[in-house]
Amino acid sequence: MFSQILEGIKIALSAMRSNKLRSGLTSLGVVIGITFVILMGWFLQGLDDALEMAFASLGTDVLYVDKFDWSGKKSWRETMNRPDITLKQCEELMERLKSAEVTSIIARKWQTTVKSGNQSYKGIAVCGTNSVYSGIALGVIKEGRFFSPVEDLYSSNVAIIGYEVAKNFFGEDEPCLGKTIKIRGTTFTIIGKVEKQASMFAPPFIDNQIYMPLKSFLGLFGAGKNLSIAVKAGGEANLDNTRMETVGIMRQIRNLPPEAEENFAINETEAFRDNVKTLRLSVWAIGIGMTTLSFIVGIIGIMNIMFVSVTERTKEIGIRKALGARRSSILFQFLVEASSLCLLGALIAFVFCSVVMFGVTRMDWATFLSPYIPPQLLLIATVVSIAVGVLSGMIPAMRASKLDPVEALRYE
Amino acid sequence: MEAPIIDIQSISKIYTMGEEKVHAVKDISVQIHRNEYVAIMGPSGSGKSTLMNILGCLDTPTSGTYTLNGTLVSDMVDDELAEIRNKEIGFIFQTFNxxxxxxxxxxxxxxxxxxxxxxAARREKAEKALRNVGLGDRMGHKPNELSGGQRQRVAIARALVNDPSILLADEPTGNLDTKTGDDVMRMFEELWEKGNTIIVVTHEPDIAAHAHRVLRVRDGLIESDTINEHRVSIPKKHEEAVEAEPAL
Structure with a gap:
């Protein structure tokens, strides 16, 4: 069996060599099909990886009590009309909530102007929070540390800066600890720097952010802000429990009657998953559609060329039969030839995809994608191409195997 | 007496071409023994080719029986025939194939x-067969790098490589000049001397002159089955074969 396969591949290779252009053109459909399979799989995997990373950075067991709904299911008007979440409500919730592991207030001021030396940047988000926030959803502190509970309590003027902020003010890999920035006239000492966090799903502002103790924040921007609270359930198993308790307490704090709708949102990473599912699905649908289409074209092309090949080699088939080739040998020979054509297509696609991947992953937005073809995709693509070969070669090969040796020998 | 290697009992072959039925072979019975050297002659359309195809197990008769080397092959199906061809028959074609x-x-x-x-065994046997036909130094050559005579010798090596019971040659010298044709015929002679059974299908009398027995086919029937008493053996030169012609 093995020697037959080897023999078949040799025959196929010599047949392809003598018809280079024709073989290349014929396998084009397969090239395109395999390219789609690989690029789609590659993109989806990158998407999944990026998503998991984004979830991890937000915390999969973290609830965000917020005025706004992340899922986008509520109308803008409705959420705008909701009451702000006040500091007092936050503190009451945090005090009464028993099932959560850690809770932290998050206050944000968007579009802040920040100065350092004679540099000035607009559009930086300032985030006031508690010292425990570093254990909830902060990225990895690359240099320095997060502020301590004491600094939190005494509203120290310390700041932890995001990757973009550090890059803009001090340069990408320059030291920034101990340096100062000025926000609304107040000087803050930089004590930490957060690693780059933005990806396809984590919003870009996350890197263009400055963290500081909540009290310092409230001192700068006033206490009349809409706040949100991060509630870490401590394990996904506890999430439902914590969600129920959080909702219950918030309703009580807001004195909502039993029949009233909640006028706050409990956000969690699950909300993103739904959005991404739609994206995933559409990538799949487009990919599968394109792949199917190109494979159909590929199969027709290869089937056609195999018919030509069988006709061209009628005499050869006759000779082989005269010398004792069984039907199965002839069938096998042409199936191997068709599969080899498809494998050739797959190889071309591998090269093409590698080039595309290399190019694309050098771009900034595509860092979530793998720079090479994932091995399981190589395997899938190889198997698919062989299957396409067998499928498209079957009818021509059957015809070849059933040729009458007398007729075939007479063919010129 | 030893059982014949080929035993054909009243075979016929009918082709259906459109509405018309062609009776290519009507009723032929013939026995050929081991180490016979037989020429089958006949004009085109005589049924000679059909008979050869049946003898070569490329085709099966419509009726009648064909026993080859003790095996009834006339009822066999495609793949069984392929195996018989592989084991029992060495083909030599006019166009070398x-x-x-x-x-x-x-x-x-x-x-x-x-x-x-x-x-490994394949290679060894094939090399030996090629050396036997004097082409030990041409193993890597492609057919188009060889002369016609050399090509036919490759074909002979191929026909012999599996030790078949019969060699079936269809106009083996038809595409060769007389000199190389004679070389090929001399080889047949040698093969016969070594004990091979040879059947040559031809319409050339001077080729048939080498055989011991001549079957003439006409209109799907055996017209004559004669022992060639004036056999031309191992022609050294073409002239001898021509001289022998009137004797037929």
């Missing part, structure tokens, strides 16, 4: 591939 993309050696190995013989 070598595979153009294959080297000489690969061409000769081909019957052994279908016999399921291992790579």
């Amino acid at each position: 070598l595979l153009p993309r294959y080297s000489t050696l690969k061409n000769v190995e081909l019957p052994l591939v279908y016999a399921g013989i291992s790579n």
Whole structure:
């Protein structure tokens, strides 16, 4: 069996060599099909990886009590009309909530102007929070540390800066600890720097952010802000429990009657998953559609060329039969030839995809994608191409195997 | 007496061409024994080719029986016939029928591939067969790098490589000049001397002159079956064969 396969591949290779252009053109459909399979799989995997990373950075067991709904299911008007979440409500919730592991207030001021030396940047988000926030959803502190509970309590003027902020003010890999920035006239000492966090799903502002103790924040921007609270359930198993308790307490704090709708949102990473599912699905649908289409074209092309090949080699088939080739040998020979054509297509696609991947992953937005073809995709693509070969070669090969040796020998 | 290697009992072959039925072979019975050298002659349309195809197990008769080397082959199906052809019959064609993309050696190995013989044994046998026909130094050549005579010798090596019971040659010298044709005929002579059974299908009397027995076919019937008493043996030169012609 093995020697037959080897023999078949040799025959196929010599047949392809003598018809280079024709073989290349014929396998084009397969090239395109395999390219789609690989690029789609590659993109989806990158998407999944990026998503998991984004979830991890937000915390999969973290609830965000917020005025706004992340899922986008509520109308803008409705959420705008909701009451702000006040500091007092936050503190009451945090005090009464028993099932959560850690809770932290998050206050944000968007579009802040920040100065350092004679540099000035607009559009930086300032985030006031508690010292425990570093254990909830902060990225990895690359240099320095997060502020301590004491600094939190005494509203120290310390700041932890995001990757973009550090890059803009001090340069990408320059030291920034101990340096100062000025926000609304107040000087803050930089004590930490957060690693780059933005990806396809984590919003870009996350890197263009400055963290500081909540009290310092409230001192700068006033206490009349809409706040949100991060509630870490401590394990996904506890999430439902914590969600129920959080909702219950918030309703009580807001004195909502039993029949009233909640006028706050409990956000969690699950909300993103739904959005991404739609994206995933559409990538799949487009990919599968394109792949199917190109494979159909590929199969027709290869089937056609195999018919030509069988006709061209009628005499050869006759000779082989005269010398004792069984039907199965002839069938096998042409199936191997068709599969080899498809494998050739797959190889071309591998090269093409590698080039595309290399190019694309050098771009900034595509860092979530793998720079090479994932091995399981190589395997899938190889198997698919062989299957396409067998499928498209079957009818021509059957015809070849059933040729009458007398007729075939007479063919010129 | 030893059982005949070929035993054909009243075979017929009818082709259906459109509405018309062609009776290519009507009623032929013939026995050929081991180590006979037989020429089958006949004009085109005589049924000679059909008879050859049946003898070569490329085709089966419509009625009648054909026993080859003790095996009833007339009722066999495609794949069984393929196996018989592989084991029992060595074909030599007018147009040589070598595979153009294959080297000489690969061409000769081909019957052994279908016999399921291992790579190393295949190579050894094929090399030996090529040396036996004097082409030991042409193993890597492609057919188009060889002369007509050399090609036919490759074909002979291929026909012999699997030790068949009969050699079936269809106009073996038809595409060769007289000199190389004579070389081929001399080879047949030698093969016969070594004990091979040879059947040559031809319409050329001077080719048939080499055989011991001549079957003449006409209109799907055996017209005559004669022992060739004035056989031309091992012609050294073409002239001898021509001189022998009137004797037929």
